[in-house]
Amino acid sequence: MGQFLSNCSADALATAAQALKNGSLVAFPTETVYGLGADATNALAVARIYEVKGRPSDHPLIVHIAELKHLDQWISDISEYGIALARNFWPGPMTLILRRSELAKDFITGGQSTVGIRIPDNSLALGLLDSFHKLDGAGIAAPSANRFGQVSPTSAKAVREELGDYLSDSDLVLDGGPSEVGLESTIIDCTGERPRILRPGAITISMIEEVTGVKVANSFSEQSNVSKEESIRVSGSLENHYAPKAKVFLDKHPIAGSGFIALEHIETPDGVIRLAAPKTVEEFARVLYEALRDGDHQHIDSIYVAQPTGDGLAIAIRDRLSRSAKGR
Ligand code: TXA
Ligand code: MG
Numbered sequence: 001m002g003q004f005l006s007n008c009s010a011d012a013l014a015t016a017a018q019a020l021k022n023g024s025l026v027a028f029p030t031e032t033v034y035g036l037g038a039d040a041t042n043a044l045a046v047a048r049i050y051e052v053k054g055r056p057s058d059h060p061l062i063v064h065i066a067e068l069k070h071l072d073q074w075i076s077d078i079s080e081y082g083i084a085l086a087r088n089f090w091p092g093p094m095t096l097i098l099r100r101s102e103l104a105k106d107f108i109t110g111g112q113s114t115v116g117i118r119i120p121d122n123s124l125a126l127g128l129l130d131s132f133h134k135l136d137g138a139g140i141a142a143p144s145a146n147r148f149g150q151v152s153p154t155s156a157k158a159v160r161e162e163l164g165d166y167l168s169d170s171d172l173v174l175d176g177g178p179s180e181v182g183l184e185s186t187i188i189d190c191t192g193e194r195p196r197i198l199r200p201g202a203i204t205i206s207m208i209e210e211v212t213g214v215k216v217a218n219s220f221s222e223q224s225n226v227s228k229e230e231s232i233r234v235s236g237s238l239e240n241h242y243a244p245k246a247k248v249f250l251d252k253h254p255i256a257g258s259g260f261i262a263l264e265h266i267e268t269p270d271g272v273i274r275l276a277a278p279k280t281v282e283e284f285a286r287v288l289y290e291a292l293r294d295g296d297h298q299h300i301d302s303i304y305v306a307q308p309t310g311d312g313l314a315i316a317i318r319d320r321l322s323r324s325a326k327g328r
Helices: 010-021 043-053 080-089 123-134 156-163 205-212 228-233 281-297 313-326
Strands: 003-005 026-028 035-039 062-064 075-077 094-100 114-118 172-174 186-189 196-199 247-250 259-261 273-276 302-305
Touching (some): 010 123, 026 123, 026 156, 075 094, 080 094, 247 313, 273 281
Parallel strands (some): 003 172, 026 172, 062 114, 259 302
Antiparallel strands (some): 094 114
């Protein structure tokens, strides 16, 4: 079942860090989505992540660290533009794919020579990472805390809904309220001459180009550039991901009895159940996953979404929605 901690005092975070050290799982909030954490150097603990998520075991995991100075031990080298990205956007909703060191074992990287690293921007996550570091923990491996292929959780309640049946009594779930960004981090491959976006998110192409002075390599487009082999590895890029139980339809006129998600200025057609009416693209990202879950709670069969247009975060929203729509 997993034990829920909603009062995350320093003591509670120390308890959670110790639980990680003991090989238990700790789900925790980040600014993007909630993660399901394990000691990134403990093969048995990491194996439990795969079991609890029901995720194929060759999919790599992101290692979360507390501070930039903890990066070196995980990687073997980093380019200048990689350093610029790390300095400018960490802590933040960005994961860098870098060449791994000995510490990043195959059970983290899915056997690849690279490792994904992130410093999240959330006080509970940073508090947990800091307490874990004080116990000589090197980093916390954490995928989104949902069952494989489902919608990522943006609240502790959603974590319970996804994983409650699979967690054991010694596992913990930290409640830090709703995630501020609401979509998973931007994943940037930093192993080539230019940064390459593997998964779009809140750190956008123009932000990357501005701080690095380097043009993004074959920028992420909605027709993904990711090669076949890579799309097996980058599980978030598989079709049929981020999918609620309801069937998702994009940019079509909603039929009566269906759910509807659209920016506030778009009216709700008669007989349609409005699940969200965000005022901005940022709010759209923040509430999207919760709105999809809400549709499932209301046993709605079909959810229609009017997608936000434009660049930046809207690209990430359309990326996730196109996969949700292919889901079932
Ligand atoms: O916002 C986030 O990134 C959240 C929070 C919890 O940090 N985490 C997250 O993890 O979304 P996950 O495992 O659900 O998605 C991470 C994606 C996966 O598609 C994985 O395949 C990819 O990152 N990934 C991890 N390491 C990689 C690597 N070395 N090379 C390529 N892709 C990698
Ligand atoms: Mg995920």
